[in-house]
Amino acid sequence: MIKGRGAQKQVKNRFLMHEYVQEHLEAIDEFDGQNPNTKYIPIFPKTIVNKVESPDVGMTYSLNPYQGCEHGCIYCYARNSHEYWGYNAGLDFEKVIMYKESAPQLLEKHLQNPNWQPSTIVLSGNTDCYQPLEQKLEITRKLLAVFLKYKHPVGIITKNVTITRDLDIIGPLADLNLISVYFSLTTLDESVRRKLEPRTASAARKLKAIETLTKRDVPVNIMIGPIIPGLNDHEIPDIMKAASEAGARSASYTMVRLNGAIGQVFEHWVQEAFPDRASKILNQIKEAHGGKLNDSRYSTKMRGEGLMVQSINRLFELSKAKYFQNTEPRPKLRTDLFVKTNKGQMGLF
Template sequence: MKKRPFTGRGTLANPVGRFAGEQRETFDDGWWQEEEPAPLTRLLIDSARTIINYNDSPDLPFDRSINPYRGCEHGCPYCFARPTHSYLDLSPGLDFESVILHKPGGPELLRRELSRPNYRVAPVALGINTDGWQPLEKRLQLTRRLLAVLAEFNHPVSIVTKSALIVRDLDLLAPMAAKGLVSVAISLSTLEGELARRMEPRAATPARRLQTMQKLAGAGVPVGVLVAPVIPHLNDHEVEKVLQAACEHGASWGAHVLLRLPHELKELFPAWLEENYPARAAAVLRQLREMRGGELYESAFGTRMGGQGIMAQLLARRVRAACTRLGMDDGEQWRLRSDLFRVPGRGEQQQLF
């Protein structure tokens, strides 16, 4: 494992995934002193045959999602989606943020799926696992093309992003918002610039995210804030400040998610803590275990997002109290219209059954 992280990258290691047939470990014998260059981003094609993913999770407010990319250049060491790279025989470490798969045929797949006679419309979540407006999107414009298809079909969509690039697409978002078809959640974990730089090395700064909320709200796009992840002893003291700042910049609803460390993240994130905040590392992990039933992560529906125990309950009450005081809603992002959905050229509306 490297002693120092690469500039602009979030993790310190590139361990093999949990499905690999063999394990490897980097060993430094000290004779080669030249710094290893930071890995460049590699772009691969995801030849998926579908673009809409369906779920039946009882603790999610949506049953379908679209993820234009697999992997994310933002490089957040805490990202719960990192372990999904193991299914591709890639590492959830540096590979996750430097080997990105995209779906160039996604817009055509989406058009085909929405045009099926048996398709039943319901709000789709865009960018839930990995950010649809990550740095590569500026060049590829894949998410924009997917959004254009959703707009053409009058399909409701709820978005999560931590990127300021989303304002590029206000020409699509504003007309959709006027019809009640879209809402945006800006993920904002901290207002502290140094902490954000270390936790989210290639994401927009906190100030730019607040400006993004303001621009979206000013264009009539319903916007909220997702305080995620909340990490005990690292950013949990900021929850009320983040909600307050978001409200002042146009956010009309707020929510939070407790840090999630599934699979390989149980090793990757503690290593990041030891490198960046060694004096707090033990306290962070100890408190997290208290909020996760004695483990670093629990996957049970209903508690995986918010944790359990007294401290988790107190955190949830703090969020609710702050939102109530600020007049912020907790469910506005899913009150979207489905009755306007239509297949272009078909000549008749399809209703939600």
């Protein structure tokens, strides 16, 4: 396997008629994915806040400072979006990262729009806002400063402990009930994590980050996302117990879904990573989605269906009742504090 990468191959971009390949003179294909280097490309969008149309996602607006993600999570539904940029959902998604340095200025412009009514904007609706490049560029940190300046509600979805770096901004947002954090925690087994999501933090460091945020009174919720039957479904009770002990307030989950090119990427990966149980994993994923890897049906694609899914849901609910019975419910973020200003007005803290 290619060390430090989730996808183990390039796949064809469905929107491109032609593609470039490297070949030996003997006509044996040369796999160009052995180079671990990542390419970073600045892009210059005109707007930054996206209206979320899908009823399954659980958010109304999202903001993504990065396209592509170096975390390399093999299951990531955002892989398909890389095809719109002329790249592919395989190794390109992890090796070609586009970033939006103008995002904070665009967010401020958006919040200054006279027609904007405050509503929670979620960072990382597509790719992780705290992926490795954030340590250098600090785009997410600057975005959070804008949210604090305008006293506007914000949500964060991440699996990276870099979030604790920004407690000096996240803490004051939490004091005003303007932020909620969703930490993705998929497995406690390091041998699985290193293959499943190779450039994320270890489970121990994620739990420590949850503890750190909680001690600062930041509301943290966990997402077991995704549950992959035959791989991590048996870990549900242990994950929820560990998260609860670290201070998480609530838990939720999604079932793995392999839409578009992700099915091809995942199928190749699971044969490489877990050859002894690849068939079982793939068959159980199909069982959860009407016999197919690719499930685009609203209301079922995130949850799955069938007897096996019912058993997983029952295990989750029992674990939730056991480990989260005394935790506080997720607070509804405030919108009444929003300070709408004219461009250039200062002194909003």
